[in-house]
Amino acid sequence: MKQVSLARFLIEAQRAGQINADLRLLIEIVARACKAISHAVSKGELGGVLGDAGTGNIQGEAQKKLDVLSNEILIEANEWGGHLAGCASEEEEHPVPIPNAFPKGNYLLLFDPLDGSSNIDVNISVGTIFSVLRCPEGVTEPTAEHYLQPGTAQLAAGYTVYGPSTMLVLTVGHGTHAFTLDRELGSFILTERDMRIPEDTKEFAINMSNMRHWYPPMRSYIEELLAGKTGPRGKDFNMRWVASMVADVHRILSRGGIFIYPRDTKDASKPGKLRLMYEANPMSFIVEQAGGASTNGLQRIMEIQPEELHQRVPVFLGSKNEVEVATRYHREAQR
Template sequence: MTTLHDYLESAGCDEGLTTLIELIALQAVPIREAFITHQSYASTENVYGEQQAAMDTWADERITMVLEESGLVRELSSEEQDEIRTFSDAKYDYAVVMDPMDGSSLIQTNLAVGTIVGIYDGGKVLQPGRHQVAALYMLYGPMTTLTITVGKGVYIFALDHTGVYRLLEAEVRMPEGNLYGTGGARPDWTDEHAEFITEIEKEGAKLRYTGSYVADFHQILKYGGIYCYPALKGKPDGKLRLMYEANPIGFIAEQAGGAITNGRQNLLDVEPGTAHQRTPIYVGSMNMIGRVRECFARREA
């Protein structure tokens, strides 16, 4: 059975990128072990003023330490850190953006959570998402899975009991499904978003939403549909972050035949102004994304 290493070599990844991807992927092993002892909330807040779960800080510190010591990464930007980190002793010019523990509020309920990573060449993290050379996420559910693209389609691997990632599904294509998940309280939705949700519900769209962005997107990747975290009244930029959440997931979605937008623009084309820039997100099947764009265009006409 094809392993992650076999796939990366066959995809033409250079030695540095292969080593970096494998190093990040293997952090799933200590992360899964740490869930048992890091159930509580920490006494700290992240840059957004959000209370951090113990696993937020643990996973962030763990992955940051490993990447700094590796010499593979020139710049690192994490959702959990105020500033972009620069590692001047790096031997390679890769740059990494990450949400080290997405969905951490669900850990105590034993629902699926994950780690989201985007990788750029050129040593700088402030680049449009389209410039990523790889994007991946580890999903910690009944299995530990790795969903990855290196710009040549999407592949899913599962971590076996020996610590090896083995191919689960090759050349994943996102179907035109009718699942949807949406964040934000309904009274806070904008008119555009409320109209879109009302339309697809009338046509039989089914709600699937846990509050774990990476887990909710994985359902959309497998079964088709759309994940949304929209602009809200009083919060025109929404909640999620362009660099850590939109770009890696959007790159994977596009490589699987889907798309990502803020309702008006492909998010992979947005030039980030700051590391923690927020954005509305609609990501999913091409037909659903087309419906979003049509709805926004009608409202602006």
């Protein structure tokens, strides 16, 4: 069977009326930037990119050298193409404007340049997450408020996982599709069309070290999973936890499961750990397009109206039936 490159896939999507030429080119530029990040990640210590950068980001987190490099690669690759009105990074406090020297387009790009960067120095999979929104009509200099659109407004979302092979998983609202980087060709090749997440699962991903900080419904839910066949669920569950959202979600897309990062009392001032605009919304779009579900424990994540650019939310996503069970625990507790 003839291989289908990402470029061909996007051209076919354009001909089918799913995307236009500008969005196609924007996605290709993001993919090209991800190839450059993949190259840097794969060189590791040989490229002098491991270790701390000695700086912090807007989240108050210490930055790794690859955090900074990945952020620069994505911004520089996208600012000159003429497809963006602006972009926003998890690493930057404010949106990044497009220099006046370059033409501007109608899209807003949001990204987490290197998710799971705490794993970089120990050679565990990390990734890039991105989301595309339409810039409001008539806006030529977008500010933070113009990015505050619900997840349902996303035109495209994707992530790249830098593992044993580099894979790009993408949705433009017509299913979720996986592409594998062929390093000899330098191209992403379609390797799985219309990925589907099994509705039921026996796997869960959560940071159990935080259990003492969880609220009662979260603790009750996990205790029932741990009870196994003798408990109320009547089956044994396995736990998997990579501490890289991209890697954990990719496993769920491949074989099912539920990923949970709940709100807890560890820092009661924060409504969650993960960022709505850079992580939760794009991953929710990808997962829903693969037949899964995603909530914040009470409501569908993609229907949340964002209030700030770096807003945090609890996240429950993955196999549809299991997400519904976990969400029910929290809704009943709220009632």
